[in-house]
Amino acid sequence: xxxxxxxxxxxxxxxxxxxxxxxxxxxxxxxxxxxxxxxxxxxxxxxxxxxxxxxxxxxxxxxxxxxxxxxxxxxxxxxxxxxxxxxxxxxxxxxxxxxxxxxxxxxxxxxxxxxxxxxxxxxxxxxxxxxxxxxxxxxxxxxxxxxxxxxxxxxxxxxxxxxxxxxxxxxxxxxxxxxxxxxxxxxxxxxxxxxxxxxxxxxxxxxxxxxxxxxxxxxxxxxxxxxxxxxxxxxxxxxxxxxxxxxxxxxxxxxxxxxxxxxxxxxxxxxxxxxxxxxxxxxxxxxxxxxxxxxxxxxxxxxxxxxxxxxxxxxxxxxxxxxxxxxxxxxxxxxxxxxxxxxxxxxxxxx
Amino acid sequence: xxxxxxxxxxxxxxxxxxxxxxxxxxxxxxxxxxxxxxxxxxxxxxxxxxxxxxxxxxxxxxxxxxxxxxxxxxxxxxxxxxxxxxxxxxxxxxxxxxxxxxxxxxxxxxxxxxxxxxxxxxxxxxxxxxxxxxxxxxxxxxxxxxxxxxxxxxxxxxxxxxxxxxxxxxxxxxxxxxxxxxxxxxxxxxxxxxxxxxxxxxxxxxxxxxxxxxxxxxxxxxxxxxxxxxxxxxxxxxxxxxxxxxxxxxxxxxxxxxxxxxxxxxxxxxxxxxxxxxxxxxxxxxxxxxxxxxxxxxxxxxxxxxxxxxxxxxxxxxxxxxxxxxxxxxxxxxxxxxxxxxxxxxxxxxxxxxxxxxxxxxxx
Numbered sequence: 001x002x003x004x005x006x007x008x009x010x011x012x013x014x015x016x017x018x019x020x021x022x023x024x025x026x027x028x029x030x031x032x033x034x035x036x037x038x039x040x041x042x043x044x045x046x047x048x049x050x051x052x053x054x055x056x057x058x059x060x061x062x063x064x065x066x067x068x069x070x071x072x073x074x075x076x077x078x079x080x081x082x083x084x085x086x087x088x089x090x091x092x093x094x095x096x097x098x099x100x101x102x103x104x105x106x107x108x109x110x111x112x113x114x115x116x117x118x119x120x121x122x123x124x125x126x127x128x129x130x131x132x133x134x135x136x137x138x139x140x141x142x143x144x145x146x147x148x149x150x151x152x153x154x155x156x157x158x159x160x161x162x163x164x165x166x167x168x169x170x171x172x173x174x175x176x177x178x179x180x181x182x183x184x185x186x187x188x189x190x191x192x193x194x195x196x197x198x199x200x201x202x203x204x205x206x207x208x209x210x211x212x213x214x215x216x217x218x219x220x221x222x223x224x225x226x227x228x229x230x231x232x233x234x235x236x237x238x239x240x241x242x243x244x245x246x247x248x249x250x251x252x253x254x255x256x257x258x259x260x261x262x263x264x265x266x267x268x269x270x271x272x273x274x275x276x277x278x279x280x281x282x283x284x285x286x287x288x289x290x291x292x293x294x295x296x297x298x299x300x301x302x303x304x305x306x307x308x309x310x311x312x313x314x315x316x317x318x319x320x321x322x323x324x325x326x327x328x329x330x331x332x333x334x335x336x337x338x339x340x341x342x343x344x345x346x347x348x349x350x351x
Numbered sequence: 352x353x354x355x356x357x358x359x360x361x362x363x364x365x366x367x368x369x370x371x372x373x374x375x376x377x378x379x380x381x382x383x384x385x386x387x388x389x390x391x392x393x394x395x396x397x398x399x400x401x402x403x404x405x406x407x408x409x410x411x412x413x414x415x416x417x418x419x420x421x422x423x424x425x426x427x428x429x430x431x432x433x434x435x436x437x438x439x440x441x442x443x444x445x446x447x448x449x450x451x452x453x454x455x456x457x458x459x460x461x462x463x464x465x466x467x468x469x470x471x472x473x474x475x476x477x478x479x480x481x482x483x484x485x486x487x488x489x490x491x492x493x494x495x496x497x498x499x500x501x502x503x504x505x506x507x508x509x510x511x512x513x514x515x516x517x518x519x520x521x522x523x524x525x526x527x528x529x530x531x532x533x534x535x536x537x538x539x540x541x542x543x544x545x546x547x548x549x550x551x552x553x554x555x556x557x558x559x560x561x562x563x564x565x566x567x568x569x570x571x572x573x574x575x576x577x578x579x580x581x582x583x584x585x586x587x588x589x590x591x592x593x594x595x596x597x598x599x600x601x602x603x604x605x606x607x608x609x610x611x612x613x614x615x616x617x618x619x620x621x622x623x624x625x626x627x628x629x630x631x632x633x634x635x636x637x638x639x640x641x642x643x644x645x646x647x648x649x650x651x652x653x654x655x656x657x658x659x660x661x662x663x664x665x666x667x668x669x670x671x672x673x674x675x676x677x678x679x680x681x682x683x684x685x686x687x688x689x690x691x692x693x694x695x696x697x698x699x700x701x702x703x704x705x706x707x708x709x710x711x712x713x714x715x
Contacts, residue, residue, distance in 0.1 A: 027659075027699070028659045029352055029389060029392070029393050029396065029659070030352065032389045033352055033355045033389060036389060037355075257693060260652065260655055260693070260694050260697045260698070261651075261652035261653070261655050261656050262655050262656060262659075262694075262697050262698045262699075263697060265656065288652065289650065289652065290621075290622065291621065291622030291625060291649065291650065291652070291653050292622060292652050292653065292656070293622070294621050294622040294623050295388070295622045295623065295626065295653075295656060298388045298389050330618060330621075331621060334621040334623060334624070335388070335621070335623050336386035
């Protein structure tokens with residue numbers, strides 16, 4: 001353990017085995033102090049950033065049927081729906097009125113909407129002059145399968161239609177054993193990485209997430225982190241990493257114990273330590289609530305994510321913390337940091 | 352890890368903590384004002400470890416609030432109601448008995464019973480509810496009536512506090528909860544609860560109880576209009592009283608909940624403030640055996656993390672918590688033993704189910 005800590009203090013990279021040992025054996029303070037040190041090293045100015053945006057889920061109809069998801073409706077379910085462009089327009093206008101700079105656009109894997117539908121959607125949204133952070137890798141792969149186009153072609157056409165950046169959702173755990181077990185119809189770990197690599201190569205920035213605390217082993221969490229770090233070494237295209245604990249209510253895994261705050265803070269800190277090439281780590285207030293989110297600023301997080309004017313996916317799993325921009329600023333300032341609004345690529349928005 | 356504490360400018364306090372030297376008020380103020388949450392927590396955790404090792408306590412208890420009718424109507428309280436209010440209630444002796452009967456099949460070890468300062472219930476009522484509980488559940492430990500209520504009961508009985516306590520003990524009172532301390536500062540009491548027993552009066556009742564062999568807890572309601580200095584003075588007064596009598600079991604910092612109070616324009620406490628209050632109290636109150644993170648107030652997540660910031664107790668299973676929930680607490684009203692054991696284990700501690708006096712009932 002001492003050797004690992006010395007390595008980290010000297011600014012050297014740790015390997016997955018080191019990371020695993022830290023997560024297993026280091027105490028909360030060892031992890032917190034190290035993560036905090038790295039955060040300060042990477043972000044010497046005590047800013048904590050956030051973006052004003054809205055999660056728009058264009059449909060909840062999904063053929064993937066992931067066992068950890070409480071949001072989707074199967075195609076046979078009459079309660080599933082697709083947002084009309086009018087509804088989209090209204091949501092975007094509201095977002096802009098609240099000072100929003102971007103839309104997080106994600107949806108289920110709809111069985112039969114043609115690829116052109118998504119291109120039209122992007123062009124429609126772009127007419128409102130707002131940043132579109134949309135279509136996670138599983139959606140991109142789904143579009144490729146439906147249209148017979150390659151991922152490269154799909155991304156090029158989405159970009160031409162107005163897509164600005166890609167959210168890191170659908171990563172879950174980047175391990176094929178885990179994916180086979182809980183989300184067999186979703187894109188594979190290689191495919192997820194492939195979409196992100198291609199997007200980065202085309203000049204798009206993306207984020208990466210990790211949903212942990214379900215059926216994965218601790219080793220598999222490091223398989224995930226390793227893949228993210230390796231890709232980041234190749235492309236440098238990830239702006240941020242967002243680890244968040246699985247919320248089991250209303251899913252196939254309902255009743256599975258939730259990762260506790262303690263487990264969250266440790267995983268957050270280890271992510272900050274391991275991902276030495278990813279600039280920003282986001283706190284997950286939407287799953288952890290405002291108090292733990294504030295505390296996470298001392299465990300490696302330097303970003304409060306989004307104001308999420310609307311959020312449906314975590315809410316479907318029975319967790320519904322809400323925070324206004326004002327509250328986020330208060331929480332950040334209360335922890336001794338300067339709150340700053342940012343855009344997707346972490347450019348600061350003028351006050 | 353010591354270098355991190357040095358870097359945070361708290362090296363001298365670390366030295367004191369290591370040498371088990373008492374912290375000064377200035378030290379307390381510096382800890383509260385330090386921006387380095389982890390450094391402050393680390394210090395609190397050192398003290399916790401020395402005093403309580405790996406044990407983290409909880410209790411299987413039942414809360415009974417016999418009446419919310421109150422003449423004090425403190426500005427920070429959402430529970431107390433004027434007698435004329437349509438939300439006012441009072442339980443008869445039989446009602447209280449029924450509450451106990453309802454849960455006779457559960458392995459409850461403590462009844463935690465508090466209420467408002469009622470304008471006209473007679474002294475006899477309080478003796479009757481104690482006796483009623485003991486007649487139904489003779490082995491139960493009754494922790495009841497804050498120092499503020501005890502002072503009121505003494506007036507009702509027209510007897511000195513010690514004599515009043517003796518009569519209550521005879522009727523079944525086993526220990527006294529820590530409520531009503533708020534912040535002792537006369538400035539704060541004038542601003543928020545002018546009609547309440549003074550800080551000095553509260554301490555006097557607690558010490559009197561201790562001298563009669565009654566154990567009590569102590570609290571501090573933080574996060575409203577008090578200053579850091581006023582918090583530290585509050586802790587200092589508790590520490591001094593504990594030096595005199597040694598009768599306090601636990602200190603419980605209580606997070607102010609603004610909703611439905613007269614101070615509803617204030618914000619809720621932050622996670623940082625919750626943890627600092629635990630950590631500073633643990634460092635400063637060197638003569639208190641236990642620091643409790645009351646999960647009902649700060650949520651199970653924060654209570655779990657607080658176990659690494661100085662707390663060694665998360666309170667209990669509760670059930671039907673009313674006082675904090677009327678002030679907008681969004682926490683559950685009860686936690687199962689399994690849930691409590693789970694969060695404690697995950698935090699690396701040994702869950703210990705305790706009795707009121709920290710007697711070990713079961714280790715998990």
